[in-house]
Amino acid sequence: MKRVVLFLLALMLLTLSVNTLFAQDSLTIWTKYNSESPQNIQDEWMAALIEEYAADTGVAIDNVTRPFDTINTDLNSAVLAGGEIPDLSYMDTPFLSRYFINGTLTDLTEFVTNASWFEDLSPTALAACTAPDGTILCVPTVSQGTLSYYWTAAFPDGFDGSTDALMGNVTTEYRLTGKNTEQFGFEVFFYPLMASYGAVLADAEGNATWASPESVAAIEFLRELHANGDIPDTSLAAGFDFENAFKDGTAGMFVAGSWSYVFLNPLTSPDGVEFPADSTAVSTALEAGALAFAPPLHLTGSTPVSFINVNGWAIPSGSANVEAALAFIDWHMTSARNSAYAASYGGLPTLVSGLETEAFQTPYWTGVSEILNTYGAPPPAFFDYSAGATKIANTITALLLDPELDILTELQTAQDEYNADVAAQR
Amino acid sequence: MSTLSATRNTTGRESTNAPGRLRKYVSLWMLLPALAVLLVLQVYPTIYAVYLSLTRQRRGEFEFMGLTNFELLLNNSDFHDSVWRTITFSFWYVVLTIGLGLLVAILVNRRVRFSGWYLVVIFVPWVLSDVVAGTMWRWMFLEDYGLLQDWLRPIFGDSIYINPDGAMGIVIAASIWRAVAFTAILFLGALQTVPAEVLESAALDGASRFQSFWRVTFPIIQSTFLIALLLTTIRSVNTVGLILATTRGGPGDATTTMATFLYRVSWGEGNFARGAAVSVVMFIFNVALAAVYLWIITRQKDKQS
Numbered sequence: 001m002k003r004v005v006l007f008l009l010a011l012m013l014l015t016l017s018v019n020t021l022f023a024q025d026s027l028t029i030w031t032k033y034n035s036e037s038p039q040n041i042q043d044e045w046m047a048a049l050i051e052e053y054a055a056d057t058g059v060a061i062d063n064v065t066r067p068f069d070t071i072n073t074d075l076n077s078a079v080l081a082g083g084e085i086p087d088l089s090y091m092d093t094p095f096l097s098r099y100f101i102n103g104t105l106t107d108l109t110e111f112v113t114n115a116s117w118f119e120d121l122s123p124t125a126l127a128a129c130t131a132p133d134g135t136i137l138c139v140p141t142v143s144q145g146t147l148s149y150y151w152t153a154a155f156p157d158g159f160d161g162s163t164d165a166l167m168g169n170v171t172t173e174y175r176l177t178g179k180n181t182e183q184f185g186f187e188v189f190f191y192p193l194m195a196s197y198g199a200v201l202a203d204a205e206g207n208a209t210w211a212s213p214e215s216v217a218a219i220e221f222l223r224e225l226h227a228n229g230d231i232p233d234t235s236l237a238a239g240f241d242f243e244n245a246f247k248d249g250t251a252g253m254f255v256a257g258s259w260s261y262v263f264l265n266p267l268t269s270p271d272g273v274e275f276p277a278d279s280t281a282v283s284t285a286l287e288a289g290a291l292a293f294a295p296p297l298h299l300t301g302s303t304p305v306s307f308i309n310v311n312g313w314a315i316p317s318g319s320a321n322v323e324a325a326l327a328f329i330d331w332h333m334t335s336a337r338n339s340a341y342a343a344s345y346g347g348l349p350t351l352v353s354g355l356e357t358e359a360f361q362t363p364y365w366t367g368v369s370e371i372l373n374t375y376g377a378p379p380p381a382f383f384d385y386s387a388g389a390t391k392i393a394n395t396i397t398a399l400l401l402d403p404e405l406d407i408l409t410e411l412q413t414a415q416d417e418y419n420a421d422v423a424a425q426r
Numbered sequence: 427m428s429t430l431s432a433t434r435n436t437t438g439r440e441s442t443n444a445p446g447r448l449r450k451y452v453s454l455w456m457l458l459p460a461l462a463v464l465l466v467l468q469v470y471p472t473i474y475a476v477y478l479s480l481t482r483q484r485r486g487e488f489e490f491m492g493l494t495n496f497e498l499l500l501n502n503s504d505f506h507d508s509v510w511r512t513i514t515f516s517f518w519y520v521v522l523t524i525g526l527g528l529l530v531a532i533l534v535n536r537r538v539r540f541s542g543w544y545l546v547v548i549f550v551p552w553v554l555s556d557v558v559a560g561t562m563w564r565w566m567f568l569e570d571y572g573l574l575q576d577w578l579r580p581i582f583g584d585s586i587y588i589n590p591d592g593a594m595g596i597v598i599a600a601s602i603w604r605a606v607a608f609t610a611i612l613f614l615g616a617l618q619t620v621p622a623e624v625l626e627s628a629a630l631d632g633a634s635r636f637q638s639f640w641r642v643t644f645p646i647i648q649s650t651f652l653i654a655l656l657l658t659t660i661r662s663v664n665t666v667g668l669i670l671a672t673t674r675g676g677p678g679d680a681t682t683t684m685a686t687f688l689y690r691v692s693w694g695e696g697n698f699a700r701g702a703a704v705s706v707v708m709f710i711f712n713v714a715l716a717a718v719y720l721w722i723i724t725r726q727k728d729k730q731s
Contacts, residue, residue, distance in 0.1 A: 073692070077696070234569060241568055386696060387691075417504070424494050425483075
């Protein structure tokens with residue numbers, strides 16, 4: 001019996017030491033990218049990065065692909081549950097409030113402020129990674145924003161992103177298409193439009209301030225679009241089927257993000273011209289003059305608002321390989337690598353010098369940079385961002401589905417419930 | 427007598443030797459693995475969920491906050507709506523799954539030609555994953571190219587999928603389509619235990635088909651019926667994967683049941699303590715339902731004995 005126990009102990013020690021040995025030569029990261037079986041340029045970028053890192057440092061990256069819509073909560077739950085966590089992870093900064101509440105990320109303040117690239121970091125992007133208590137919880141890598149794509153053939157009188165231009169002369173079946181439901185719909189569609197109407201959706205304490213005449217006016221405009229059949233019904237459905245109306249040229253305008261070109265293909269313009277079935281479709285159509293972009297949809301005469309989503313690298317609390325994770329971040333934060341990531345991901349690099357690289361001198365990126373830099377605004381500072389964004393999105397979708405509901409009453413009810421909810425979490 | 431005396435010592439007490447003790451507790455030993463699995467995978471998570479529901483997450487800690495999560499749920503209109511939607515969904519799901527399952531089982535039990543093939547066809551949806559089934563149902567109802575949407579347009583009009591009632595109807599239909607095979611198999615098994623002679627006697631006594639089923643067959647398969655009812659009801663309350671794959675709880679939150687609300691709060695918003703409170707409410711719901719059914723089953727057995 002003693003021999004068996006001794007053998008098992010020896011086996012355990014051996015396993016631990018082998019793990020430690022391998023830990024120094026490997027890095028486990030969670031991303032949304034499928035490097036094993038690349039499906040788009042984001043995945044291809046990840047696969048190339050893994051190869052490059054191994055060649056440069058001898059460290060093998062074990063990339064675990066997580067679903068794009070649950071990666072942040074997966075990381076939160078893995079840390080809280082004491083489960084298997086990565087050494088490093090991709091994260092979206094709108095979720096920073098939840099990470100901060102849960103205490104699930106490592107404080108990177110000292111590392112970031114002492115890094116060689118710190119001075120080159122965009123202050124806006126850094127702010128997105130900074131928690132309410134001033135600690136830096138992530139290293140910003142890409143800054144995405146919203147804008148409008150439109151078919152030039154659909155708007156003979158031109159389109160500047162304003163509501164008047166949208167409601168003017170349009171040759172396509174639908175005036176526009178875009179997601180009108182879920183948190184994603186709030187971020188790319190509802191929030192920029194409502195903000196352009198002057199609606200302020202959160203106060204300094206992170207409470208909801210949804211019930212306002214400005215919000216009501218924006219939602220009334222959306223109701224009008226749906227009532228007139230100016231927007232396809234797929235905009236209210238789950239998934240991304242709403243994109244089809246722009247891809248096949250039946251919708252004139254698309255509520256887009258700087259990343260949309262990655263997924264928006266193949267494309268056929270309203271006059272029947274076909275563009276490639278890969279991520280070059282948008283830039284090809286742009287160069288041909290068939291497609292153009294404008295600031296996000298906004299009330300005529302007001303300043304457009306582009307929703308800015310910064311994402312970055314974060315180290316979960318309890319990471320077993322912090323040094324290797326920090327070394328990777330340091331390696332990755334050069335102008336060339338940062339801009340390569342940003343161009344593949346569909347956003348602007350967070351290192352200011354990254355914008356000067358060749359990748360960002362194309363007509364697409366110079367145009368997108370101008371819109372994002374001119375009109376970019378961070379997400380509303382809800383205390384519990386995801387809960388707030390989901391709640392207001394569901395409320396607005398319900399208002400669009402049922403024109404009989406009173407807009408102000410529904411917004412007030414949702415606002416009161418959300419505020420009571422976060423009061424208990426403070 | 428000789429066996430009995432062999433296991434007793436001279437003082438008349440039971441033998442205390444080790445093999446005898448082992449034999450005495452052999453059934454307990456054999457149950458231990460199952461009990462351990464139950465404790466680890468069912469009892470512990472349940473107790474932990476109750477604990478979580480009384481806390482809030484704060485900087486890596488779970489702080490005790492009493493019943494606040496439940497109080498907030500009671501005052502949350504989204505949660506109220508999700509409870510009503512669960513009741514609506516469960517009612518139609520249970521009634522139609524049980525009804526159609528029984529009907530299919532009766533038809534197949536008549537041993538009509540190709541009944542084996544019918545069973546295979548009915549069983550296909552059961553083996554499909556929720557994601558595949560849900561995506562398929564979503565596509566069938568999309569306005570642009572949905573096949574069923576096209577067929578049903580004259581009756582239900584445009585965009586059934588984005589009509590809140592229509593979306594709920596689609597989710598119910600998809601769930602029933604998936605689940606009928608399970609109840610059909612259960613009922614078929616029970617129907618095949620009904621002795622043919624009893625049915626023949628009933629027919630000779632002049633009983634109609636309906637009377638024969640209601641007065642002869644149904645009492646025999648009643649236990650199976652109640653078990654199917656219990657399992658189907660619990661499944662209806664806990665359905666989440668298919669709803670998420672079909673509508674993601676939308677449009678808006680028109681198909682958000684308690685289970686999908688729990689998913690949204692926990693996995694969409696990362697609020698695990700609040701999610702745990704929802705799961706505790708669902709647990710009470712399920713236990714209450716199970717208790718009612720078990721009480722009925724026990725009463726039936728008492729009557730029969």
